[in-house]
Amino acid sequence: MEFGTPIAIREADADGASLGELKAAGRHSEVRQSPSGALMQLLRRLLVPASESHLTVALALCVMVMSLLLCGMIWQSGVIDYQRELIHLLWQSQYGG
Numbered sequence: 230m231e232f233g234t235p236i237a238i239r240e241a242d243a244d245g246a247s248l249g250e251l252k253a254a255g256r257h258s259e260v261r262q263s264p265s266g267a268l269m270q271l272l273r274r275l276l277v278p279a280s281e282s283h284l285t286v287a288l289a290l291c292v293m294v295m296s297l298l299l300c301g302m303i304w305q306s307g308v309i310d311y312q313r314e315l316i317h318l319l320w321q322s323q324y325g326g
Contacts, residue, residue, distance in 0.1 A: 279287070
């Protein structure tokens with residue numbers, strides 16, 4: 230069994246139609262892709278240059294995600310600082326420092 234090829238090529242259609250005949254007859258919805266074939270189509274689509282509007286949307290999305298990550302890091306630093314103070318306080322009360 231060959232990976233990356235449509236299942237319709239590997240398995241004969243009920244009336245013996247090939248993949249090209251299914252597409253020509255408008256029955257391409259009957260052509261099921263194997264998972265690796267769908268991945269290969271996605272990878273081939275990534276090779277097509279993106280338009281400027283797609284780049285703008287992707288850049289805006291990246292800026293939003295990075296700003297959310299920055300907010301998370303700042304919040305996490307406050308949590309770490311609070312924990313450090315608690316550990317210091319507990320250490321002093323336990324061992325009297």
